[in-house]
Every structure is written in structure tokens, then in C-alpha cells.
Amino acid sequence: MRSMSATADPRPSLFDGVGQRLEAAARVAKVSDDTLERLRLPQSVLKVSVPVRMDDGSLRTFPGYRVRYDATRGPTKGGIRFHPRVNTDEVQSLAFWMTFKCACLDLPFGGAKGGISVNVKELSLAELERLSRTYIDRIADAIGPDVDIPAPDMYTNAMVMGWMVDEYSTIKRAQTPSVITGKPLALGGSLGRDTATADGAFHVLKTLRPKLLEADHAGDAAGRGRDGASGDGILTVAIQGFGNAGARMAELCADAGYRVVGVSDSTRAVRSSDGLNVAALREAKSSDGELPADAGEEIDPEELLELEVDVLIPAALEDVITSENADRVRARSVLEVANGPVAIEADEALADNGITVIPDILANAGGVTVSYFEWVQNRSGLRWSAEVVSERLEEQMVREAKNVWELARDHDVSLRTAAYALGLERISEAVDATGSAEAFRDGR
Ligand code: NAD
Numbered sequence: 001m002r003s004m005s006a007t008a009d010p011r012p013s014l015f016d017g018v019g020q021r022l023e024a025a026a027r028v029a030k031v032s033d034d035t036l037e038r039l040r041l042p043q044s045v046l047k048v049s050v051p052v053r054m055d056d057g058s059l060r061t062f063p064g065y066r067v068r069y070d071a072t073r074g075p076t077k078g079g080i081r082f083h084p085r086v087n088t089d090e091v092q093s094l095a096f097w098m099t100f101k102c103a104c105l106d107l108p109f110g111g112a113k114g115g116i117s118v119n120v121k122e123l124s125l126a127e128l129e130r131l132s133r134t135y136i137d138r139i140a141d142a143i144g145p146d147v148d149i150p151a152p153d154m155y156t157n158a159m160v161m162g163w164m165v166d167e168y169s170t171i172k173r174a175q176t177p178s179v180i181t182g183k184p185l186a187l188g189g190s191l192g193r194d195t196a197t198a199d200g201a202f203h204v205l206k207t208l209r210p211k212l213l214e215a216d217h218a219g220d221a222a223g224r225g226r227d228g229a230s231g232d233g234i235l236t237v238a239i240q241g242f243g244n245a246g247a248r249m250a251e252l253c254a255d256a257g258y259r260v261v262g263v264s265d266s267t268r269a270v271r272s273s274d275g276l277n278v279a280a281l282r283e284a285k286s287s288d289g290e291l292p293a294d295a296g297e298e299i300d301p302e303e304l305l306e307l308e309v310d311v312l313i314p315a316a317l318e319d320v321i322t323s324e325n326a327d328r329v330r331a332r333s334v335l336e337v338a339n340g341p342v343a344i345e346a347d348e349a350l351a352d353n354g355i356t357v358i359p360d361i362l363a364n365a366g367g368v369t370v371s372y373f374e375w376v377q378n379r380s381g382l383r384w385s386a387e388v389v390s391e392r393l394e395e396q397m398v399r400e401a402k403n404v405w406e407l408a409r410d411h412d413v414s415l416r417t418a419a420y421a422l423g424l425e426r427i428s429e430a431v432d433a434t435g436s437a438e439a440f441r442d443g444r
Pocket of ligand 1: 154197240241242243244245246264265266267301315316317318337338339364365367368
């Protein structure tokens, strides 16, 4: 396959890594040449200026982006990130991942991503609102309920989505809730959206855990940790990040009777081999904004990733397991709740050490799945109960987790390659249905 890189930028490109994952999936998936050619480059890359009147009267202009990667399976979908590091390379790589995440979950969407290169911590709330509204003003012609549907991402939230949908509706002179998901409930948001990422990841874990144990029985001559790394049959878990996704994940694990033996946030990491009191941690975190130091034994945050547990759950940042520390990871499996927590070069080291990675595009796809439910509700004018959202989320996550597992087993590849291959096959089916070189040649 030809290189994915579109620029001659000498810095290491995230987008080149994206190409490596596509190449691995293409070796397994039934995929037409047309599809690979189509996926080599994003469909459109929009770069805009976002001028903002600051509170002191001065004007500042921020670079904004919106990339639509591929829309063959439906309107494109993807979050908006406000972060100083946002650039074209990052946004188009994230748009590519969204294309595969939506296809892997069989959602009728393509992939997109957007963002502004800005440090929101330097802005007042009023400046943030002006920034959000002006960004929508700049990209309004490129988005829409049948075109491209943004959502929250790093440093954007329901409040920001509320401003954005309001701005879009003002521009279009029509209330258009389905143009953006992750909105406040009062503006057409969905019940269950705030817990969807962790809830979805937990369904994936519950679905795959018996299969992983079975595989261990068959393949692990040493019998290490067959009944839980604790040796007493209780599944042990360590979680990096105690925010929206991580804290909810800790709660679900504790409620299911698993032992949460370590957690961390940006301030500290704590462990207890008897299990931490997750409810007390959540209460302390919501009142003080940080994990209490006396919750357990305080450890170096790096050490959290090296605890001997059944499941390590990175739920904070990207690239936390790299070629530097991969050999020190002693978990039996890694559930990627964060986006991209295992660097591409660390995948192989983990696999060599018998550690299974449950990939982000499957594990954290509960968020975009409930975003899809929100869009469906907005378009139908119906409101689903929390129970309906929860049931449909479970059905979707369990079904696709099984599909990924079976593809990995049938082709003897990692779950990551299988998840990409599943998405790639679905994208290829759609591309071919619009007419492919093979179809024209064979007269089909
Ligand atoms: P969040 O901001 O609510 O929480 C992030 C947590 O990580 C915070 O507790 C923060 O203290 C902690 N953290 C930051 N730096 C850390 C460090 N160096 N070590 C340990 N902890 C650290 O974010 P979130 O919504 O929970 O998202 C977490 C991850 O999940 C991100 O990678 C995000 O892209 C991914 N994700 C989230 C969603 C969603 O719907 N929330 C969906 C898909 C993927």
C-alpha cells in the first residue's frame, strides 16, 4: 500500500502510525483495492481562523480544524477538541480512528474530528463561549445532521455543545438538535450519555473475560492467575484516570464484585491489595477534586501501570504504555478506555509477554454509540428511557465484542487488528456497493 502521509513535514507523524494499523487490518480483511485507495487520504480537511474578542477588548485569533475522513457509511461523526496541541496531523488521525470505530460498532456513520488549538485554561467562561460560537460559525456550511455531526472531546463538554447547537440553529434559522450530540438533556441530549463510555467498556469486559480465561487455560502452561491474579478467584483491576470514564468504570467493577486494587488521577496514585473503597473515593474526588492520599498506600503514578492485576484500565491519556515501560506491565489484559493509551510500538511488546489488549475502537465506543442513539431520538422526536438506552447499548457492545473476538480467533490476530479488520470489511462493503474496480471488471 502507498504511504498515507500527505505532507513533507519532518516531524514524526501520527498519521503514519494510522497507516500501519490500516495495513495490518488489510492483511486480514476482505477488502477491495478501491477501499484502500479511498482510505489513503481524508475526504476533506477544513482549516479556519477563529477570531475572539477577549474580555480586555483585544482580539485573538485561534486556528480551528474540521476533518471528515470518510462518509461512505453515512454522515461523519466525531468530537471537537480544544487543546494547544491540536493540528492537522492529529485531527485527521483522530478522524480516521472515528471512521473505524463507527464501522466496528456498525453505526451508520463515517468518521470525522475537529478542534481548536487553544489553552482553555487561559480563557474566561465568556471568552470560551465566544470561541465556541465563532468556531461553529466558521464550519457551519461543512456540518449538518445528514453531513457531519460533532460531539464533545477533550476540554469540551455538554455546556459547550449547548452553545454550539444554539449557534448552529441561529445560523440556519431552524432548531436543529440533531447536528450535535453530547448536548445538555434540556437541549435534546440523551439519558445515559454521561455514563455510556464506561458502561460500554464494562459490557465489552464482561463479554470477553470468560473467553480470555478460556484462552489462558488452553495456552498458559504456568497457569498464572487463572482464577484471578489475586489467587482467590476475584478479578483484580487497576485504573489510571479517575474522571468521567475511569471513576464510573471503578464503580461498575466494584459493584460487580471485582477488586479495584489501584487508581490514579493527575495528582496521585493509591493502591490497596485488599481493594479500595470506590464509593468513598468518588465522594472525596467530587468534593475535593482529587483522590485522597489516605485512601490506600500512595505509590508512584508510573507504578500503577505495573501492578500485577487481571485487568489494567488506562482511562486518562494517550501514549501511557510505550516501548519504555511495556516490559514492566504485569497485567493479564489491558482494556483501553482512553483513546490510544498503548503506543503503536508497545503493542508488540505486550503481545510477546502474553498480555491481551482490548482496543480503544471497541472498548470505548459506548460513547459514540449513545451519541448515535441521541441523534436517532432527535430525528424521530422521541425520548428513550434510561432503561431503553442501557439495553440497546448492551446489545450493540456485546454483539460487536463477540464479532471482534471471532475474527481474531479465526485469523489468529490481535483483538486490535481484528477490530480494524471488522471495520474495514464494513467500509469496503459500502465502497463496493457504490461501484468498485472489481465490480466493473467482473460485470457485477
Ligand atoms: P476526564 O477529563 O473526565 O478524566 C480524565 C482523568 O484522568 C482525570 O481524573 C484526570 O485527573 C486524570 N489524569 C490526567 N492526567 C493523568 C495522569 N498523568 N495520570 C493519571 N491520571 C491522569 O476525561 P474522560 O471523559 O474520563 O476521558 C478519559 C479518556 O477516555 C480520554 O482519553 C478520552 O479521550 C477517552 N474517552 C472518553 C469518552 C467519554 O465519553 N468521556 C469517550 C471515548 C473516549
